[in-house]
Amino acid sequence: MKLSILAVGHKPPAWVAAGCAEYAKRMPRELPLAVVEIKPEPRGAKSREQLLAAEKVRLKAAMQGFSRVVALDERGLDLTTRQLAQRLESWMREGGDTAFVIGGADGIDDEIKARADAVLRLSSLTLPHALARLLLSEQLYRAISTIRGHPYHRED
Numbered sequence: 001m002k003l004s005i006l007a008v009g010h011k012p013p014a015w016v017a018a019g020c021a022e023y024a025k026r027m028p029r030e031l032p033l034a035v036v037e038i039k040p041e042p043r044g045a046k047s048r049e050q051l052l053a054a055e056k057v058r059l060k061a062a063m064q065g066f067s068r069v070v071a072l073d074e075r076g077l078d079l080t081t082r083q084l085a086q087r088l089e090s091w092m093r094e095g096g097d098t099a100f101v102i103g104g105a106d107g108i109d110d111e112i113k114a115r116a117d118a119v120l121r122l123s124s125l126t127l128p129h130a131l132a133r134l135l136l137s138e139q140l141y142r143a144i145s146t147i148r149g150h151p152y153h154r155e156d
Helices: 014-026 048-063 081-094 110-115 129-147
Strands: 003-008 033-038 068-078 098-102 118-121
Touching (some): 033 048, 033 129, 081 129, 098 129
Parallel strands (some): 068 118
């Protein structure tokens, strides 16, 4: 099973890219993680709806071949690390590649969210999109560490 983070946005700061690369490197061979940048629509005088529609086309193209799509949205389900690990373990049993979608500055088109198998949020706080990539990368690594009983994640 492969995991991909499909992130609408420009090239992130070097420290974000390095952090995502570090967590991707730590993932087991049977669960590789990739971060795929999706070009945002140039803003200009376009409406929010026009921007989201253009990005939706790019996201749908990038989502091809994934059997599971998880949209990240501030109104999504709030999971604990343990609950994310349980979901990841279930997805691993089911098989199929999983795409995590992080929208651009205006979010994700409603059609993408409606098509998603799950809609999750990383935090109740508003996060910069580049930081969301890094946080999700770390949480996916933490989830697989939890599944494998690795001491990276500690709970009371």
